[in-house]
Amino acid sequence: MNLKRTSLILLLVGFFVAGLSPLSYASDRGEPCPHPEIKKGTILEMARQSGKFTILLKALEITGLTDELQKEGSITVLAPTDDAFRRMSEGERQDLLNDKEYLKDLILLHVIDGAVKMKDAVAREKIVSKEGDELFFYTDAAGTFVNDAKVIMADVEATNGVVHVIDTVLFPWK
DSSP states (O other), X not given: OOHHHHHHHHHXXXXXXXXXXXXXXXXXXXXXXXXXXXXXXXXXXXXHHXXXXXXXXXXXXXXXXXXXXXXXXXXXXXXXXXXHHHXXXXXXXXXXXXXXXXXHHHHHHTEEESOOOHHHHHHHOEEEOTTSOEEEEEEETTEEEETTEEEEEEEEEXXXXXXXXXXXXXXXXX
């Protein structure tokens, strides 16, 4: 076995022994994790391309906030995946999707004015969302978090801002 191959194997074994994949290692540190299969576009276009945000896209449509992720300017979106929404029961999810006003607050909780990179968010510790509640950013041995949601991918750049993919839906305090 050559030296390069041995080094690569040892690096990968180290990641898995530590409980990390190479992608989670990068996102846990707030470094960009590129996805070459997704072409850069607006946050909305990239969410549609990925296929992993169908429930979020449905919620945007229900609330009339689709344009919020399409418009020019600079925003940050904390994007819960479909798996994050599926952590709720089917009944809870349907109740949420049927309560348009609460759903709108919930979506706006996941949006921040300006493009904020994860390392900057963690350095600031708390940031006010477009909904009005404070979001708390921190890093510990288990990874990087916003409130109780783990950041599973950070600093995905779009033409109108940045996306941080999270594993849990955040709920407003209202």
